[in-house]
Amino acid sequence: MYLGSWLSRLSRGLSRPIGKTTQPVWGSLSRSLTLGAQRIPEFSSFVARTNTCGELRSSHLGQEVTLCGWIQYRRQNTFLVLRDCHGLVQIIIPQDESAASVKKILCEAPLESVVKVTGTVISRPPGQENPKMPTGEIEIRVKTAELLNACKKLPFEIKDFMKKTEALRLQYRYLDLRSFQMQYNLRLRSQMVMRMREYLCNLHGFVDVETPTLFKRTPGGAKEFLVPSREPGKFYSLPQSPQQFKQLLMVGGLDRYFQVARCYRDEGSRPDRQPEFTQIDIEMSFVDQTGIQRLIEGLLQYSWPDDKDPVEIPFPSMTFAEALATYGTDKPDIRFGMKKYLRKQDIAFIRDFATHHFSQEVLPVFLNAKRNWSSPFAKFIMEEERLELSRLMEIQEEDMVLLTAGKHEKACSLLGKLRMQCADLLEMRGVVLRDPALFSFLWVVDFPLFVTKEESPTELESAHHPFTAPNPSDIHLLYTEPEKVRGQHYDLVLNGSEIGGGSIRIHDAQLQRYILATLLKEDVKLLSHLLQALDYGAPPHGGIALGLDRLLCLVTGAPSIRDVIAFPKSYRGHDLMSSAPDSVPPEELKPYHIQVTWPADSEEENAAATPSKNLSS
């Protein structure tokens, strides 16, 4: 019997003061996104404006400026607030007779209409400055105005505080993009990726190579979208990653490759999927695990937004076994240990949760002031065991310990889930365990190379993918106890989310063939080109891929990856704006030699297979 356990550690200084969660506002956008020593870009080159709305300050006083933007707000026909993607500025509507046409334009244009104005930057009258507004010291005395495009009645108001359903936001994505938060998220994304490119290309000599997305299906590629070709029965496949190509580039002598790669995954009925996503894809020759880790730490430190606390490197590292045993997961959130403040009913909730989700008993043990155990379980455990447990767990006064019994991985996994449940419970009470301004990176290493198939426990499958090299010190076990072999795989975890993973790859064709054919029983024909390539002077190599959407989601604190993607698909994989996927007339399927196999219960649909607007999410 294995006694899995973890510790609801009493507060012993494990938390740090809650960092300032920087909340940039309109008008601070270009400034907060402008990185360190770099010069500020010319945001108004080549266009009709002289300045952006958001950049105007007292230093511009007296200047004649031309601005283009959207009418955000208007009051009493005396002033309006003009918005562009850099911020807001106040415009004084002229009241004198000679400017009647300007007044008419500015007063009659509906909100969200696009106008161009020319005028002079002046001080606001004393006492009317708005310190909450970055441009709050100045306003614009307008001379000319031009209505560039009038706006019709909108389906909802463009204000950040308006609560909208996500379906509506996605249907009118082009309006939602006007919000400060979406502007911030997309601009931050662009800047972080640019900094990553500078680090990789300019500082470390990586080569940005584009690899095809119309490719051959990979073994076990059940999650790959198919693309019919014009040859009967022949299909391309949209790959889940450029894995094969990046390895082939190493064989081709391009020894430092990276790509901001579009990847595809058809997860079918799994909810909250994005059928296409982006990864920072990296591969190097002549590198080991430590080399990749130091590269990535430098990459993240270099590209980290200036409005967050700097990233400290190197990141801590933990083996898979240790992560499972101590955190009950392979992606621990190490921002917190645990705190007290659990109430009696919480314990009942936790026990219920364990029974319900894991069919597993959990026993709480409380330590009273005399360091005695208070638990219904206490009488079943010997004094000697209790002391040893207290020593191992470093149990102190007023700690609560949750104990469970069962198979190692299952028991650990349950306790790991309960740890997160406890964190949720405590945070509902206002105890902040997971500081959103704190970014805790962690390497998890030494994963098993294989796991047994759930449906057929005597067969092995790759824990990650079949190209991962075994740990050199475990290679002899490949031929005797392959399930004990550790792989040279590493995951990068940020605040409890996996944001990247990679490995040192197999560069020996014979070893790769043995693992694919003998251990994994895969059809090696589908990979014959890769196996052949390894035979022709493949260098030792390894790499990693970072999930860009997930990373940005954590950095911006967005509730969903849909908030860091310009045009995401809905929860069910639909584009709600254009209603894709859509029906296609049968004659357009003909060149591809395919026809639709209608399920028995949708005969009518068959008859009416014409494109239609489908807004269901």
Next chain:
Amino acid sequence: MYLGSWLSRLSRGLSRPIGKTTQPVWGSLSRSLTLGAQRIPEFSSFVARTNTCGELRSSHLGQEVTLCGWIQYRRQNTFLVLRDCHGLVQIIIPQDESAASVKKILCEAPLESVVKVTGTVISRPPGQENPKMPTGEIEIRVKTAELLNACKKLPFEIKDFMKKTEALRLQYRYLDLRSFQMQYNLRLRSQMVMRMREYLCNLHGFVDVETPTLFKRTPGGAKEFLVPSREPGKFYSLPQSPQQFKQLLMVGGLDRYFQVARCYRDEGSRPDRQPEFTQIDIEMSFVDQTGIQRLIEGLLQYSWPDDKDPVEIPFPSMTFAEALATYGTDKPDIRFGMKKYLRKQDIAFIRDFATHHFSQEVLPVFLNAKRNWSSPFAKFIMEEERLELSRLMEIQEEDMVLLTAGKHEKACSLLGKLRMQCADLLEMRGVVLRDPALFSFLWVVDFPLFVTKEESPTELESAHHPFTAPNPSDIHLLYTEPEKVRGQHYDLVLNGSEIGGGSIRIHDAQLQRYILATLLKEDVKLLSHLLQALDYGAPPHGGIALGLDRLLCLVTGAPSIRDVIAFPKSYRGHDLMSSAPDSVPPEELKPYHIQVTWPADSEEENAAATPSKNLSS
């Protein structure tokens, strides 16, 4: 009758001295690709080597270095040449007894095996320096050697001068990539794109936004690949460009967008197609045609490789009408006028060509020393006309003029083709008209907005796409003589190839609806989201897309765009390395509710629809 004509201009100083076509060699790669003021990247950070093979010079004398690379060449077991992607270096194989194991490794490893060596940089003995080799002053006295991977017998030798069929090169692309030329092309591509990003992001505040590639089919999108979804009868479409998304981003207030965008085009049976390609995709709000042109000129000047002559800006500009009338094409190669040296049989060839390809008569007119016309045609033309023509064409002594009659566009087009034929003829004789070191950019503007459909001349179709804004001074003609309306479209031409095109877009929903529904008879339902977006405060906007593959092809002087793409498809759209597209077992089609419609004559294939290796190109 229209009298189209162009001029075989005698050499009147139209040519310039042939520029140095820089031919970089192995070892100069990192240097020739390192741009201007930027620091040289650390090519050996994070890995097992201390230096690259190609970078070693006399300044490294005495240093102990570790190198990793491929064995390129070995002579008499005394030295070998080691190669990495930065160049070649000579390694002295130790001959003394104590280094027997090192000698064994270095002498027994087959060529193209991967080795790691450690040793000291020493001078070559006097007289043995190799001035043709960038590392030719030094060599490496080796202390230790390790065989990292042995190479099996190769299908062909890795030497640039080896002539290989392209099919073989594509089948073993990972070997072909080891050639100097492919390394150069792919690294130059990476660097040019990086410089473009710096210009757009860092200097001019553009935002890199990724747009989806799984989208809804567009009206008339017959060239779009389909991607079956798991909903019966519903398909995504792989778009030919992010056109709709970039316009929607403008509506969303992201006023300066760019993306290095993957695009898809299924050109069916058209040969030499690449089903996926890359474009530098740009869109701006509040911009006019001149703004986009100045932006692109700056972009190309900034990103232009240092080993070429700098780009001079602004680029010349020519209207479509002028290009057609004077060069007989909308993409003139303006590097040359024309020269003499045509022989009698060439004239016969030209006339044959015209008759054969255009069913059109062409009449040559020669001007003799007395400036009289010598032509069978001379007697049909009146003295007055002849004088006027001579004046218009600025015909001079010993010029030859080709005359033809016919419909304007057809006649011009024929003469344009003949001009290129004459250039080919002259270059076969060694007269260099099209200097490969000369890059002549040209804007072509004022295209017609519509053209009549070839199959139904009373109907109109867009000359480029239906979102192009009409020239403001022609708008009144939209309602009376739409075929006379010029569009605000601009093409960028380089040395006779179109490398980019763009337009100011329509931002008025009503005008867009009129053009789509009334003039073009398109189904506006498929674009209802875009039309709606224009109604909700769309700013005036415009953009451009540059064809990256074509541009790189011209810059590197590559014979085909396949030489600037890491893993291109063959002439017929196949991946010859992995043999994609490939058959898919029927059970993998089931989740997508499709089945293959086998053509009548391929019943056997139907029976044997299992994946197979198909290497036909």
